[in-house]
Amino acid sequence: MSGARDAILGSIRGGLGRGALPAETQAxxxxxxxxxxxxxxxxxxxxxxxxxxxxxxxxxxxEVQTSVARVxxxxxxxxxxxxxxxxxxxxxxxxxxxxxxxDDLGWESRPMLRIRRDKAEGDDAVSLTPCLAAVAxxxxxxxxxxxxTPTTLNFLPDTHIVVVRADQIVASYEDGWxxxxxxxxxxxxxxxxxxxxxxxxxxxxxxxxxxxxxRLHVVLIxxx
Amino acid sequence: MEPTSHAFIANARxxxxxxxxxxALGLARTGFPLKRAQAIERLPEFEALRxxxxxxxxxxxxxxxxxxxxxxKNVTAAGGRVHWCRDAAEARAAxxxxxxxxxxxxxxxxxxMIAEECGLNEHLEANGITPVETDLGEYIIQLRHEPPxxxxxPAIHLMKEQVADSFRAAHTDLPADRPLTEVQVMCExxxxxxxxxxxAADVGITGGNFLIAETxxxxxxxxxxxxxxxxxxxxxxxxxASIEKVVPTLEDAATLLRLLARSATGQEFSSYTTVSTxxxxxxxxxxxEQYHVILLDNGRSKLLGNEFREMLRCLKxxxxxxxxxxxxxxxxxxxxxxxxxxxxxxxxxALVGLAEAGHLPxxxxxCGRCESVCPVKIPLPKLLRHWRERQxxxxxxxxxxxxxxxLWGYVASRPVLYHRLTGIAARVLGWAGNRRGRFRxxxxxxxxxxxxxxxxxxxxTFHELWAARNKR
Numbered sequence: 001m002s003g004a005r006d007a008i009l010g011s012i013r014g015g016l017g018r019g020a021l022p023a024e025t026q027a028x029x030x031x032x033x034x035x036x037x038x039x040x041x042x043x044x045x046x047x048x049x050x051x052x053x054x055x056x057x058x059x060x061x062x063e064v065q066t067s068v069a070r071v072x073x074x075x076x077x078x079x080x081x082x083x084x085x086x087x088x089x090x091x092x093x094x095x096x097x098x099x100x101x102x103d104d105l106g107w108e109s110r111p112m113l114r115i116r117r118d119k120a121e122g123d124d125a126v127s128l129t130p131c132l133a134a135v136a137x138x139x140x141x142x143x144x145x146x147x148x149t150p151t152t153l154n155f156l157p158d159t160h161i162v163v164v165r166a167d168q169i170v171a172s173y174e175d176g177w178x179x180x181x182x183x184x185x186x187x188x189x190x191x192x193x194x195x196x197x198x199x200x201x202x203x204x205x206x207x208x209x210x211x212x213x214x215r216l217h218v219v220l221i222x223x224x
Numbered sequence: 225m226e227p228t229s230h231a232f233i234a235n236a237r238x239x240x241x242x243x244x245x246x247x248a249l250g251l252a253r254t255g256f257p258l259k260r261a262q263a264i265e266r267l268p269e270f271e272a273l274r275x276x277x278x279x280x281x282x283x284x285x286x287x288x289x290x291x292x293x294x295x296x297k298n299v300t301a302a303g304g305r306v307h308w309c310r311d312a313a314e315a316r317a318a319x320x321x322x323x324x325x326x327x328x329x330x331x332x333x334x335x336x337m338i339a340e341e342c343g344l345n346e347h348l349e350a351n352g353i354t355p356v357e358t359d360l361g362e363y364i365i366q367l368r369h370e371p372p373x374x375x376x377x378p379a380i381h382l383m384k385e386q387v388a389d390s391f392r393a394a395h396t397d398l399p400a401d402r403p404l405t406e407v408q409v410m411c412e413x414x415x416x417x418x419x420x421x422x423x424a425a426d427v428g429i430t431g432g433n434f435l436i437a438e439t440x441x442x443x444x445x446x447x448x449x450x451x452x453x454x455x456x457x458x459x460x461x462x463x464x465a466s467i468e469k470v471v472p473t474l475e476d477a478a479t480l481l482r483l484l485a486r487s488a489t490g491q492e493f494s495s496y497t498t499v500s501t502x503x504x505x506x507x508x509x510x511x512x513e514q515y516h517v518i519l520l521d522n523g524r525s526k527l528l529g530n531e532f533r534e535m536l537r538c539l540k541x542x543x544x545x546x547x548x549x550x551x552x553x554x555x556x557x558x559x560x561x562x563x564x565x566x567x568x569x570x571x572x573x574a575l576v577g578l579a580e581a582g583h584l585p586x587x588x589x590x591c592g593r594c595e596s597v598c599p600v601k602i603p604l605p606k607l608l609r610h611w612r613e614r615q616x617x618x619x620x621x622x623x624x625x626x627x628x629x630x631l632w633g634y635v636a637s638r639p640v641l642y643h644r645l646t647g648i649a650a651r652v653l654g655w656a657g658n659r660r661g662r663f664r665x666x667x668x669x670x671x672x673x674x675x676x677x678x679x680x681x682x683x684x685t686f687h688e689l690w691a692a693r694n695k696r
Contacts, residue, residue, distance in 0.1 A: 005308040008467065008521045012289045015528030021290055029290050033438050033472050039276045039479040042269045060492070098509075119509040122423050138493040147507035155452045173478040186302070186439060188511050189456070190499035197449040198495055199411060201361035201377060202384050203248070204255045207411040210360060211418065212449025212496070 036181075038174050045136040045171035053136045054223060057169045060139030061218060064195030065208060068218045077105035077163055080219050082113055085126065088215065090159060094126040095119075099148035101130050102163065119150035120157055127153040128161040132183075133176045134169045134218075138194055141218070142176045145189035154191055160213040162193075166222035225343045225371060227576045229560035232583035236554040245555050248381050252374075256546035259490025260597070267486065277483045277600045280476045281537035284468075285528060291437040291470045292519070298440025302502030304515035312342040315520050319344060319429070319462060322516055323353050326459060328426035334444060334451030335359040336431030337375055337540060338464040338520055340562045341575070344429075355429075356421045358450035360414055367394045373556030375563060376488050376542045381555050384410065418450075428454035428512070432465030433539070434480065435517070438473045441501040442517065445484060445494045452498055461500065461512035466520045468536040474499075480539060483599035487541040523575050531610045535570050537600040542567075544594035544604060550587050559584060566594035566604045573611050582620050585611035646685050654683030 013019055021029075045056055058068045069080050085092055093114040096102060107115065120127055129149060133142040141162050145151045154160060170176055173192070180190060197212030208214055228235065239245055264270045284291055296306045309315040315338070323331060331348060333339060333355055345355045345366070357366040361379035365372055367390045372378030379387070388404040395417055404410060430451045432442040442463045444451045455461040471477055485491045504511030527533055545551040545565025556564035561572050561581070569584035585608045594604040615621045616629060635642050657663055657680025665673045672678055 004310045004314060007310055008308050008519075008525055009289050009292070011521065011525035012292070012467070012528060015525055015530075015533075016286065016288070017529065021287065025287075026290060029287055029472075033294070036438075036473055036475055038475050039280070040269055040272055042267060042273075042482070044267070064492070064495070122419065140493055140497075145508060145511060146505070147509065150509040150511075151452070151456045152510045155449050155456065173481070174475055177474045177478070185505070186501055188501060188504050188508060191452070192493070192497035192499075193495065194491075194493045194497075195495050197447070199360045199448045200489070201359070201364070201379055202382075202387055202407045202410060204251050204377070204380070205407045207408050209415065210411060210448035210450065211358065211415060211422075211453055 036177070041172045041174055042137065048136070048171070050166075051223060053171060054166050054169050054220070057134055057136040057139055058220065060136065061195070062139070064139060066139060066195050066216045066218055068220055070220045070223065072222065074104060074221055075106035075109070077219050077221065078107045078110040078113065081128065081161060082110045084161070084217055084219075085113075088159070090126055094128050094161070095121075095124045095153065095157065096128040097130060097149045097153055099130050102128070105163065120152040120155075122156060124157045126159045126161065127157040128163065129153050131162050131164055131168060132190075133179045134164045135171070135173055135176055135192070136169055137172050140173075140192050140194040142180075143191045143193060144180060144183070144187040145191075146187055151189045151191065154193065155212045158209070158213060159215045159217065160196075161217045161219060164218050164220050166220065225340060225562060227561040227572070227580050229572055229576065229581040229584055232558055232560060232587055235558035235560060236587070239554040239558045242555075244383055244386065245381050248383050249552050249555055252377070252380050252546065253552045256490065256542075260487060260543060260546070261490075263486040263490040263492060266492075267482075270483075270486070273479060273483055274599055274601055276479050277539075278537060280471060280479060281600055284471055284476075285533060285536055288467065288470070288528065291472055292467060295435055295437040295440055295470050296519075298437065299502070299515075299517055300440070302440050302515075304440065304502045304517060306517045306519050309518055309520045309522075311522050312520075315342045315464065315518050315522075316344060316347040318518055319464075320347065320351055320353075322460060322462060322514075323348070323427050326426055328353055328460075330354045330356055330421065330425050331427045331429055332356050332358050332422055332425040332454045332458065333362070334428070334430035334446065334454040335362050335378070336429060336464045337372075337562060338431060338466055338518070339429060340372060341522065342464070342520070344464075356418070356425065358418055358422065358454055359446070359448060360411065360450075363414060363418065364390060367391070371557065371562070373564065374542060374545065375540050375567075381557065422453040422457050425454075425458045427460045427462060428456075428458040429462045429464060430455050432463045432469055432517070433484065434477045435465055435470040436472075436474055436477055436499070437470055439499075439501055441474075441499045443477060443481075443497060443499050445481070445497050447489075447491075447495040449496055452496055455498075455500060456511055459512060460514045460516065461503070462516045462518060463500070464518045464520065466522065467524055468538075480599075484539050484541055487539070487543040487597065487599040527574055532570065532574055532607055534602050535567070535574070535607060537602055538567055538571070539599055540567075541599055543597040543599065547593045547597045549589060549591060549593070554587075559587075566608070567602075570604060570607045570611070578611065578614060578618065578620055582611075582615055585609075585615070643685070643687055647688065650681045650685045650688075651683055654681045657681070658683075
């Protein structure tokens with residue numbers, strides 16, 4: 001369909017009243033793109049110190065019905081997960097991202113937890129994943145897809161548990177982009193997740209658990 | 225979708241007389257504006273962000289050819305493919321060809337206004353492929369064979385009782401006597417019915433809120449997570465987006481995302497903002513094997529060169545319709561095509577022609593609320609007036625209106641004549657209306673006096689009073 005491509009680009013240039021851009025302008029635009037210049041970033045989270053930023057993340061997340069539990073060290077995560085599942089009356093069974101960063105979270109202390117390391121299937125009830133970053137500004141989790149972090153874990157199960165280290169909490173989406181760019185390769189999917197799935201499509205009454213998870217639980221390690 | 229915008233007046237009357245629609249719109253009238261106001265209250269930088277959002281879009285539009293070529297280059301580099309489509313027919317054909325290449329039986333769809341614009345569902349059905357809408361609102365109206373009445377809340381014209389009726393009629397394998405009075409139960413039923421459809425689909429089609437030139441990514445914003453299941457589970461992910469959706473960088477997208485959710489639903493951020501770049505990587509455990517982008521022009525490139533260019537900044541947030549006194553009175557179906565409210569009244573004539581959609585630019589009081597809430601400061605009233613001017617210039621306005629306006633133009637551009645005639649009119653009307661102070665009916669003004677009284681003039685014109693005052 002190169003005919004359509006040329007026609008559309010031609011029509012755009014005709015509308016703009018010019019031909020193709022001169023090389024000089026193209027170089028300027030390439031520079032603008034490469035600079036990753038930030039526009040105005042709201043002061044809300046940027047102005048805070050680390051501990052206050054972690055607190056802001058928690059309060060913004062809780063505002064959109066993400067539950068947050070804090071633990072002091074990585075080995076305490078398994079106990080918190082077991083406690084959460086029991087409290088929510090969920091089976092002690094979960095599918096967990098194959099990410100090696102989740103290996104040493106005290107699982108040996110909870111031998112009753114049945115854990116599979118894989119992508120999610122349609123009937124998995126609970127998933128557990130890491131995140132790349134968490135954005136304090138709006139209580140948003142930032143997850144990327146990869147061999148160790150399949151995307152289906154974030155959407156198919158009814159309950160999604162995310163492990164967040166306090167040093168992963170950044171101020172803004174822009175900070176998140178920087179972390180994603182620092183990775184070796186750009187991922188197929190970047191998911192910004194702010195609370196559990198919801199809909200207001202019937203009479204604008206908000207219901208949780210439209211198609212994605214009904215519950216989103218963050219286990220937050222450390223306090224910044 | 226075939227437009228019925230020419231029937232706006234009859235459609236609007238029907239809407240005003242429809243009690244269910246009026247109850248549903250009653251909920252919309254208060255809900256959206258209140259939530260938006262609260263969200264903006266919490267973000268002191270919101271006004272400054274509006275200026276930045278406008279500047280980003282203006283910069284991109286001025287260099288749209290460059291950014292689209294860069295975008296395509298990066299989509300291709302990530303293993304995806306861009307299909308340039310001049311019009312709806314080319315877009316439908318491109319989607320069908322992709323679906324046929326894998327012998328697709330069912331296609332799940334996240335919400336896409338571009339797919340609505342192209343009439344994609346009808347085309348797929350006619351070719352033996354079943355499209356399944358997965359956004360709850362879109363699913364409901366698909367069951368009812370209705371078009372969306374709002375660009376972010378497609379079933380906003382319905383009350384829950386109608387949804388329950390539609391579910392009973394469609395989900396016949398569920399017990400007929402099941403209770404369906406609670407919204408929560410209906411959401412649960414839709415989730416249960418749609419989950420196997422997600423898992424079985426061969427192709428998933430989503431829209432695109434933003435296309436990122438820098439990375440060749442598409443971004444969708446949803447609350448339900450349906451767009452994510454739609455694009456992650458099937459073998460093929462197709463994105464449908466129009467050319468003006470491209471922005472240079474992820475930083476630019478971040479700024480526009482801050483504006484979008486607050487303007488649309490009053491949320492700080494929607495539940496899911498998803499950036500997709502190409503198909504699954506070699507060692508990924510899930511995700512689509514193919515990634516296609518349907519890049520649609522459909523008349524938009526022409527707008528770059530005329531007085532409607534600013535319309536291409538639109539983020540499709542729906543704040544303009546949520547705040548429009550006409551939209552919330554008559555509902556979205558009255559507008560007769562895909563895009564209702566103020567943004568639709570500007571866009572529809574551009575895309576389907578002024579002859580079809582000529583009523584829409586006139587279906588506005590030009591009160592200016594739409595412009596005041598637009599996250600990218602589109603001067604909607606000004607653009608509506610441009611269409612009205614074109615209607616006169618192209619002889620598309622009704623004959624009586626054209627005659628009236630040319631008579632008015634003749635008088636108004638001759639001050640002596642104007643002052644004399646208005647002086648006479650003020651005296652005659654002042655004398656005739658003296659007793660009551662108002663008129664219940666007036667010749668040639670039936671349209672006004674049918675529903676309200678016309679106040680009688682005091683007997684002298686403003687100019688006369690002003691001149692008398694300055695003499696003192």
